[in-house]
Amino acid sequence: xxxxxxAILTQLRAVVGAEWLLTDADALARYGVDQTTVYSARxxxxxxxxxxxxxxxxxxxxxxxHLAVVPSGGRTGLSGGAVATHGELVLALDRLDHxxxxxxxxxxxxxxxxVVTQQLQAFAAEQGLFYPVDFASSxxxxxxxxxxxxxxxxxxxRYGSTRDWVRGLRVVTAAGELLDLNRGLVKNxxxxxxxxxxxxxxxxxxxxxEATMRLARPPTDLAVLLLGAQDMEALLVILQAFREPIPxxxxxxxxxxxxxxxxxxxxxxxxxxxxxxxxxLLEFERDNGxxxxxxxxxxxxCMAQGLLLDGVVSQSLAQADALWRLRExxxxxxxxxxxxxxxxxxxxxxxxxxxxxxxxxxxxxxxxFELIWFGHLGDGNMHLNILKPAAMxxxxxxxxxxxxxxxxxxxxxxxxxxxxxxxxxxLLKKDGLRYSQSQTEIQLMKQIKRxxxxxxxxxPGKIFx
Numbered sequence: 129x130x131x132x133x134x135a136i137l138t139q140l141r142a143v144v145g146a147e148w149l150l151t152d153a154d155a156l157a158r159y160g161v162d163q164t165t166v167y168s169a170r171x172x173x174x175x176x177x178x179x180x181x182x183x184x185x186x187x188x189x190x191x192x193x194h195l196a197v198v199p200s201g202g203r204t205g206l207s208g209g210a211v212a213t214h215g216e217l218v219l220a221l222d223r224l225d226h227x228x229x230x231x232x233x234x235x236x237x238x239x240x241x242x243v244v245t246q247q248l249q250a251f252a253a254e255q256g257l258f259y260p261v262d263f264a265s266s267x268x269x270x271x272x273x274x275x276x277x278x279x280x281x282x283x284x285x286r287y288g289s290t291r292d293w294v295r296g297l298r299v300v301t302a303a304g305e306l307l308d309l310n311r312g313l314v315k316n317x318x319x320x321x322x323x324x325x326x327x328x329x330x331x332x333x334x335x336x337x338e339a340t341m342r343l344a345r346p347p348t349d350l351a352v353l354l355l356g357a358q359d360m361e362a363l364l365v366i367l368q369a370f371r372e373p374i375p376x377x378x379x380x381x382x383x384x385x386x387x388x389x390x391x392x393x394x395x396x397x398x399x400x401x402x403x404x405x406x407x408x409l410l411e412f413e414r415d416n417g418x419x420x421x422x423x424x425x426x427x428x429x430c431m432a433q434g435l436l437l438d439g440v441v442s443q444s445l446a447q448a449d450a451l452w453r454l455r456e457x458x459x460x461x462x463x464x465x466x467x468x469x470x471x472x473x474x475x476x477x478x479x480x481x482x483x484x485x486x487x488x489x490x491x492x493x494x495x496x497f498e499l500i501w502f503g504h505l506g507d508g509n510m511h512l513n514i515l516k517p518a519a520m521x522x523x524x525x526x527x528x529x530x531x532x533x534x535x536x537x538x539x540x541x542x543x544x545x546x547x548x549x550x551x552x553x554x555l556l557k558k559d560g561l562r563y564s565q566s567q568t569e570i571q572l573m574k575q576i577k578r579x580x581x582x583x584x585x586x587x588p589g590k591i592f593x
């Protein structure tokens with residue numbers, strides 16, 4: 129149902145109150161899209177429920193009238209997973225922002241889906257603990273969206289993705305029922321763990337309304353090491369050399385082209401004396417200086433072996449922050465070129481061969497495009513950015529990128545990798561799902577969707593049609 133009549137809007141308004149059912153053009157445009165730029169927002173209304181009961185009532189009303197619902201968090205996604213394009217009701221969970229029931233023994237806390245990632249990180253720090261899932265949008269992304277996409281980020285190498293920190297979930301089904309999954313337990317083998325089925329399902333199986341999140345001991349006295357290497361093969365050998373004596377908390381990568389854009393846009397000085405084709409940024413705990421001593425020994429050994437062109441270890445918090453900025457500013461620095469983005473993953477050991485094949489194939493077929501790589505070296509997740517030539521129109525560029533990403537998908541498929549490493553499928557990548565999943569897997573997912581959502585009202589058109 130694309131155009132609900134006044135009677136249905138009146139019912140929805142009665143649930144949340146007139147102030148919290150938005151139908152003005154500005155609100156529809158703001159809440160109806162995420163960070164993708166290829167879709168237009170066309171929701172019928174935006175509802176901002178105050179509690180779980182109101183979420184249930186809204187979903188029941190939508191189910192009664194066959195009205196599609198798009199759950200919405202911080203709208204920081206890059207795959208069109210929170211886009212409403214066909215008159216859906218946007219269910220914005222911003223007001224479910226409670227943080228409560230902290231348990232210091234279990235090291236858990238119960239959060240509403242609207243809690244901003246940075247808010248949870250700050251709460252954990254106040255308790256002397258740590259919430260490790262971290263990424264560029266942590267200041268605006270919401271926990272419900274992180275769970276819906278199984279968000280990863282920069283510390284996956286040590287701490288894993290969002291999935292590893294969810295002890296329990298409360299989820300509203302397509303029928304408006306409330307599921308209380310796992311309830312904070314450490315061990316629970318009582319049948320299927322539906323919690324993990326919901327995580328990463330992008331709002332297509334249920335609406336995440338609350339989560340019990342696990343917290344950890346905070347890392348202390350972090351050091352950052354920036355390394356310049358001749359090629360990706362050398363970087364992998366260097367990574368292995370550092371991982372053996374030093375437990376890394378992060379391991380990032382960027383190319384010389386990515387670094388050049390950052391230095392130019394922000395008028396920064398080069399971080400190393402020697403220029404290098406590729407760079408790794410490693411983070412680790414100093415461990416009273418022992419880890420730094422180990423790092424310097426490994427650095428010297430790699431230099432002697434000709435693997436490493438140059439490197440520097442941070443000597444202060446300010447220097448560590450400055451080195452991290454070189455990585456964190458990449459997306460912003462590339463934005464003026466309206467890049468087509470690929471969120472790709474293969475096994476870490478395959479990265480050099482995979483990236484070389486992508487570079488060679490696209491360079492041969494699309495010589496007019498500049499390719500820029502950066503990403504999470506430690507977990508095999510690379511972000512491919514194809515920059516729009518200045519003389520090419522946006523529409524023509526987007527059309528070329530459709531064929532280009534099909535070419536990339538075929539390479540990903542040969543390597544047994546994924547086109548959706550950490551940003552989900554959404555609308556943008558569903559045509560490429562076949563490169564990451566077999567037809568049998570896709571059919572099973574569609575059957576699961578029909579069981580959870582027989583009317584197809586929850587985030588329709590996302591992941592698959």
